[in-house]
Amino acid sequence: MDDAPAVTAVVLAGGRARRFGADKLGAPLRGTTVLAHLLxxxxxxxxxxxxxxxxxxxxxVTWTREEPPGTGPLAALLAGAALVRTPVAAVVAGDMPDAAPALVGLVEALAAAAADVGAAVGVDDDGIPNPLLAAYRTPALAARAALPSAGVPARSLLEIPHLEVVVPGPAAHDVDTPADLAAVEREA
Structure with a gap:
């Protein structure tokens, strides 16, 4: 029996955190940090x-960086995906501390989908799909990596044939501002 994992998590932990005003991933949360809680x-x-x-x-954690640094979330996601050796990449933004259960559900949804479905994408309470909270078949990401990515919005990943999965409540929330962090603390 093969014990190799079928899923690799790709965690986007870059960005400038302009709206937060400090290192949001290192911000204290529940006795650890936002990023450490997610990991x-x-x-x-x-x-x-x-x-x-x-x-x-x-x-x-195997760390990598998009080249050149700062070219956006799509370039970052594809840089991470280049290191994935499993059939599925579960992608999450590092500022989504409560997303782990949703990622498991997205992986399960993708596993149950037809083979031509390249991704299962989380959709928040407002009905907005988030390509940075998703499970992707590795070949779908490899095909997207062949196209330009610097400065291209991450939403372009929604061109991959995908299914959308509702991710209600805190699992879909990210920390962009100090008020968001306070809300995540309250939701716990």
Whole structure:
């Protein structure tokens, strides 16, 4: 029996955090940090690829960076996906501390989908699909990587044939401002 994992988590941990005004991923949350909380709650069997400057983590993370740095979330996601050796990449923004259960659900939805479906994308309470909270078949991301990505919006990933999965409540919330962080704390 093959014990190799079927899923790698790609965690986007770069960006400038302009609206937060400080390092939002390092902001205190529930006795740890926003990013550490997310990493600690992802399934332990999933290898982790972090995209951004290397940070301390409570588990093994392979760090990489988009080239050139700062060229946007799509370029970052594709840089991380280039290191994925599993059939599925579960992608999440590092500022989504409560997204781990949703990612598991997205992976399960993708596994149950037809083979021509390249992704399962989370949709928030407002009905907005988030390509940075999704499970992708690795070949679909490899095909997208062949196209230009610098400065291209991450929403272009929605061109991949996908299914949309409602991710209600806190699992779909990100931390962009101090008020968002306070709301995430309250939601716990």
């Amino acid at each position: 600690d709650t992802l399934p332990p069997a999933w290898p982790l690829v972090g995209v951004g400057e290397p940070r301390p983590a409570g588990r093994a």
